[in-house]
Amino acid sequence: MMKKITILLSAFAFSQCAFAQEISTENNEQKELKHYMPLYLDIPAEMNVKKGYQEINIAGGFADFKNFSGVRTLVEYDFAPIDNLGFEIEVPFIFVNNKNNSSAELLAEEGHEHMAAQEEGAASEDAMALRIGFNYTFLKLPQAKATFSAGYFNELETSPFKEFGKPLFIANVYNPFIAAAKIWGSRLHSMIYTGPAIKQEFKSDETKTQYRFNTILSYRFGKGEKENFAGLECNQTFGSEDKPQMILRPQVQVELNERLKLGIVAGIPVKTSNDLNGSAFLRLIYSPGAK
Numbered sequence: 001m002m003k004k005i006t007i008l009l010s011a012f013a014f015s016q017c018a019f020a021q022e023i024s025t026e027n028n029e030q031k032e033l034k035h036y037m038p039l040y041l042d043i044p045a046e047m048n049v050k051k052g053y054q055e056i057n058i059a060g061g062f063a064d065f066k067n068f069s070g071v072r073t074l075v076e077y078d079f080a081p082i083d084n085l086g087f088e089i090e091v092p093f094i095f096v097n098n099k100n101n102s103s104a105e106l107l108a109e110e111g112h113e114h115m116a117a118q119e120e121g122a123a124s125e126d127a128m129a130l131r132i133g134f135n136y137t138f139l140k141l142p143q144a145k146a147t148f149s150a151g152y153f154n155e156l157e158t159s160p161f162k163e164f165g166k167p168l169f170i171a172n173v174y175n176p177f178i179a180a181a182k183i184w185g186s187r188l189h190s191m192i193y194t195g196p197a198i199k200q201e202f203k204s205d206e207t208k209t210q211y212r213f214n215t216i217l218s219y220r221f222g223k224g225e226k227e228n229f230a231g232l233e234c235n236q237t238f239g240s241e242d243k244p245q246m247i248l249r250p251q252v253q254v255e256l257n258e259r260l261k262l263g264i265v266a267g268i269p270v271k272t273s274n275d276l277n278g279s280a281f282l283r284l285i286y287s288p289g290a291k
Contacts, residue, residue, distance in 0.1 A: 033140060033147055035181040036189040038216040038233045039251045039263040039283050043179055043193055044133040045078040045086020047147045048140060053080035054288050061281030063267065065274060071095040072281075084138075090131040129157040135179070145183040152176045167202070174198045175212075187220040189229070197237075210239040218251075227261060229253045246270040249281075261285040 033048050045053065057076035063069065074092040081087070135151035153175035158168060177195030184190065194213045200206075218231025233249040251265040267279030 033142060033145065033183070035147060035183065035191060036216070036218045036220070036227075036229050036231065036253075038191065038214065038231075038249075039253060039265050040233055040249050040267075040281055041212075041214055041235055043149070043177070044088035044135040044151055044153070045080055047135070047137050047149050047179070047181055049080040049084060049086040049137070051080055051082050053086065054078065056286045056288065057283055058286075059263075059281065059283040061265070061267075061279060063279035064277045066099075066277065067275070068096055068098045070097070084136060086135045088131070088133045088135075090133075092129060092131065129155045129173075131155045133175075147181050149179045150177070151179070169202060171199055171201050174200070177212075189216075189218045189220065189231075191216045208239070208241060210237045210242065212237050226255045227253065228255055233265070243271070243273050245272050247272065247276070253285075259287050259289070261287075 035047050037043065037046055045055070055078040057074070057078070059076070060071070060073040062071055072092060072094050074090055076088060076090040078086055078088045131153060133151060133153035135149050137147055137149045139148040141147070153173070155173040155175065156169055157171040157173070159170050175195060175197045177193050179191060179193035181189070181191040192213075192215050194211070197210045197212055199208045199210075201208075213236045214234065216231055216233045218229045220227070220229050222228040230252050231250075233251060235247045235249065237245045246269075248268040248270055249265050250268070251263060253261055253263045255261050261284075263283035263285065265281040265283070267276070267281065269276040269278065
C-alpha cells in the first residue's frame with residue numbers, strides 16, 4: 001500500500017514539475033518576445049501585446065533649423081482590447097518660432113513644407129493633429145525570437161493656431177505599415193518598419209506620397225530584466241517629388257521603476273530638405289498595468 005502511495009505521489013510531483021516548467025518556458029518566451037520600441041517614431045502599442053495592456057506617454061522636443069525653430073509636444077495613450085492588437089491615440093502640438101521674421105510663405109517656398117518636417121515640429125503651416133493608429137501582430141516565432149506585425153496610422157491635421165478653425169481640418173495623412181522585430185541572443189534588439197505616407201490636402205484635393213523606412217538597433221544593458229536600452233534609430237523618407245532624407249537618432253531608455261521609464265533622443269541630420277541643424281526629444285512612459 002505504501003509503495004502505491006509513494007508511486008502516486010511521485011507521479012503527481014513529476015506532473016507538477018513538468019507543468020511548472022511549461023509555464024516557466026512560456027513566461028520566458030513572452031519575455032524574450034518583448035521587443036524594444038523606438039522612442040521617436042514609434043508604432044502603436046507594442047508587438048505581442050496582451051489584453052488589458054495600457055501605456056501613457058508624455059513627450060516633448062526641440063528642433064533647430066536654418067530659418068526657424070520648432071517645439072513639439074505630445075500626449076499618447078496606447079491600449080490593447082484583445083491579445084496581439086494594440087491601439088494608439090496621440091495628440092501632438094507644434095509651436096514654431098520664425099527667425100528673422102520669416103513668413104510661412106517664404107518657408108514654404110524654401111522647401112520647409114515636407115511631411116518629414118512635421119515630425120520635427122518644423123512646418124510653420126502645421127499646428128497640431130489627431131493621430132490614431134493600430135498594430136496587429138500576425139506572426140510570432142518564439143524559437144527565432146522574431147515577430148511580424150501590420151498596422152495603420154491616420155493623422156488628421158488642423159489649421160495653424162493663428163487661423164484655428166478656419167477651416168478646422170486642412171489635410172489627412174494615410175500611413176499603412178508593416179514591421180518586423182528580432183532579438184539576437186539575449187540583449188541585442190532590432191526592428192524594421194516601413195510603409196507609404198499619403199497626404200491629402202482638403203482644399204486642393206491634391207495628394208502627395210512619401211515612403212518611410214525606419215530601423216532601430218538597440219542593446220539592453222544593466223542587471224536583471226530591466227528595460228534599459230541604448231539604441232540608434234534611423235528615419236528615412238523617399239518620394240518622387242522630394243529628395244531622400246535621413247536623420248539618425250541615438251537614444252537611451254532608462255527604467256526608473258516597474259511602471260515608469262524615461263527616454264532621451266537626439267536628432268542628427270544626415271540629409272534633409274528643411275535645413276535641420278539638430279534636435280532633442282524626451283519621452284516619459286508610464287504603464288498603469290493591465291485592467
